[in-house]
Amino acid sequence: MTKGRNYPERTCVFCGKKFPKEQLIRFVRLEDKIIIDQEKKSSGRGAYLCKDCFPSWESSLKLKKLERALWKSKRRYS
Numbered sequence: 036m037t038k039g040r041n042y043p044e045r046t047c048v049f050c051g052k053k054f055p056k057e058q059l060i061r062f063v064r065l066e067d068k069i070i071i072d073q074e075k076k077s078s079g080r081g082a083y084l085c086k087d088c089f090p091s092w093e094s095s096l097k098l099k100k101l102e103r104a105l106w107k108s109k110r111r112y113s
């Protein structure tokens with residue numbers, strides 16, 4: 036990894052490894068759905084998957100990880 040520049044790092048919610056933010060795919064909540072934040076400018080909490088984990092992100096195992104990261108304690112039941 037390149038040193039000397041301070042890349043913001045984020046953790047992949049599935050494998051738990053850290054990557055520079057721009058190498059990760061960002062997911063955000065849209066109401067009660069999880070969507071890919073392609074513009075990378077949605078506000079609010081984001082969750083990240085690395086490129087290795089991104090394929091088949093809609094599998095229930097990965098969705099569950101994303102859900103936990105995105106909802107944490109603030110799950111709404113309304």
Ligand SMILES: [Zn+2]
Pocket residue numbers: 047048049050051052084085086087088
């Ligand atoms: Zn990963």
